Amino acid sequence: MQIPLIDLTAQYSNLEVKILAAIKKVLRSGQYINGTEVKQLEENIKEVTGSKYAVPVANGTDALVLALDACGIGQGDEVITSPYTFFATAEAIARVGAKPVFVDVKVDTFNISPELIEEKITKNTKAIIPVHLFGQPAEMDAIIELGKKHRLKIIEDACQALGASYKGNPVGSIGDIGCFSFFPTKNLGCYGDGGVVVTNNKEIAEKIRLLAAHGSKVKYFNEIVGYNSRLDEIQAAILNVKISHLFDWNEKRRILASIYDRELLKTNVTTPKTVEGVKHVYHLYVVTCSNVNEIKQHLEQKGISTGVYYPSPLHLQRAFLYLGYKVGYLPVSEKLATHTLALPLFPELDNNQQNYVIERLKEVCTI
Incomplete structure (x- = not known):
């Protein structure tokens, strides 16, 4: 018997007719960027996460980078996170020019130890990124309390945990910002790269949306230097089929x-x-x-x-x-x-x- 760690083909086989129909619909529409499928996905993600705002982006790594950038975190700043996670968590911190500060994890849950965080907080610390590793939420009560005490942003790396909840609250909606990945192997995966940022803060949501589209609200007029980080219509259509x-x-x-x-x-x-x-x-x-x-x-x-x-x-x-x-x-x-x-x-x-x-x-x- 041959058993894979993750079987993506089995899931596709079950949904093939609906997925192909959704892809064909996009192809026939001639609208491949920022169309109706992306808008529908925003609504679906808001419902799943209980968040007021959702901004689909190109991938989970970009979600983290955009979240940090939107919070004004950059050169000279420090961000506390876990050393036991995928590279992208700390990579995003370094990418915006900030310094990753690592705090050890708990041996039984694999998640960051809240009791070890405070001793690592300095005048340069601007945020904490708890990782909901392998699908289990981090201990958010203590982390949120530290955020309030030291006026730090809490950015949830929920890339592996869409649909998980902490004390009845969906992950991603607990801190200031939540970041998710739609990499094919995730619990909700597309057929390429994809991600989304969620928040209850309108100002942050607008800043992330601006940054993700070259810093532009109106075509060819750019307010700030941003990124090209948009989720395309085909991937959004696939995700809209699967999210139910x-x-x-x-x-x-x-x-x-x-x-x-x-x-x-x-x-x-x-x-x-x-x-x-x-x-x-x-x-x-x-x-x-x-x-x-x-x-x-x-x-x-x-x-x-x-x-x-x-x-x-x-x-x-x-x-x-x-x-x-x-x-x-x-x-x-x-x-x-x-x-x-x-x-x-x-x-x-x-x-x-x-x-x-x-x-x-x-x-x-x-x-």
Whole structure:
């Protein structure tokens, strides 16, 4: 049996007729940028996130860059974030000229430790970017409180967590700005790159919309130097077809995760902890184990794909050596980088496939 980590073709097969019809509609319209599909997607995202404003952009990385830029964050400023995440989180901070400041994560949730943040706040700190990693919301109450206390912007990196919620509040709508990615492997993915920025602040929304379109409100008249970061009509049309299935897909992910949780209890892998009061959407199902390489090799020999997220924490990446971090500075993130493994999980994973993964895993992990 061959089981992928993520199966994008299965999802497409289920929606092929509707997706092709949506694409053909756009092609026949002759309107490929900033048309009715993008406007409809804005409304759909506002509904899902509970936000007043949504600005579709070219990708999740741009969403973060635009959010920082719209907040006036740049040269000489500092932004606190997690070192255990995809590179784009800190890349966006550096791209606007600011300095990433890394705070270690919790070993059981993989999310930033709020209790370690305050000691890293300086007069140059302008924002905190909590990451809702693997689909689980960060501990936002404490982070929001720090933001209020020190007058910091809270920009949620929710690129892996569309549809997740924290104490009943959809992620992305909790801080000042929320950033999402529509990369194909995300819980809601398009067939290329895509992203969106959400906020309840009208001024910020208008600034992001301006920045994303070359700093222009009226064609050929540019108020500021901006970017070219627009989501095209075809990708928006695809997302509009898929978004009505998002909550059902996320619920299926939770069901599959609960099966893994139950069946892996008597193994030497530690299943991901779900914080009380949050709704996890399991973009990835990541276990912690001491013999990652052995497990990975065994599963691959049995036709099961796995993934390592992420093999190097950001503070040790070559691109950030100038920040001066050394091995041992952020021990939890460094340990997780070599002790975690993502197992196959996607809404179309059937019982036979999941049982096969579990049985093969138990062959090397049973206590």
